[in-house]
């Protein structure tokens with residue numbers, strides 16, 4: 001793995017995000033400032049509609065704020081065009097969906113998924129490092145399996161591994177354990193906790209007390225503001 005530069009994995013300063021439809025404006029985030037440290041799991045909590053997904057989308061460089069700044073891996077994102085954002089996202093950010101299957105390609109084995117994730121990031125990762133990563137997540141004997149041959153928890157652990165391979169600054173996960181039973185969720189969370197120690201910052205939105213229990217820090221949102 002590459003060694004992480006200093007500074008937070010990501011941060012935003014006084015971001016404002018309003019969704020505009022034909023008939024109305026919905027304020028989702030108002031002057032929100034947060035820092036997501038490297039080497040930690042940060043949990044974004046708050047009631048439904050408080051802006052958790054909106055914040056994660058900004059940090060993941062999927063969306064842009066109306067105003068305020070977003071920085072990922074030490075680089076400003078909010079003033080980049082769509083192409084620059086895509087490039088930065090590919091190198092520095094991973095995004096994990098709630099449904100394990102949505103994070104993986106059905107026709108690739110576990111090893112091939114990791115190889116593809118590293119290649120897309122543009123970082124050469126030796127085969128033995130990929131196998132080591134699978135081993136650390138308890139997936140060594142699943143290296144040649146495709147997603148349909150893995151349990152939901154194994155799929156999500158593999159997705160976490162793909163998320164960190166090649167050393168991005170930030171892994172963003174929106175409700176990553178919502179589809180898993182407790183035993184599987186705990187193993188996914190242990191994987192995050194152990195991999196965060198390598199220097200990546202995890203930011204996770206959740207209502208799940210199991211996620212909150214392993215979080216190193218919290219961002220609390222209420223009606224689009226930090227509470």
Ligand SMILES: Nc1ncnc2c1ncn2[C@@H]1O[C@H](COP(=O)(O)OP(=O)(O)OP(=O)(O)O)[C@@H](O)[C@H]1O
Pocket residue numbers: 019020021026027028046047048049050051052053054055
């Ligand atoms: N594409 C959109 N168009 C219009 N309004 C939106 C859009 N996406 C989100 N919103 C609104 O923005 C506000 C924040 O939504 P967001 O999805 O960020 O909240 P959340 O905390 O993630 O909610 P939940 O826990 O229910 O997923 C809500 O009022 C929501 O209705």
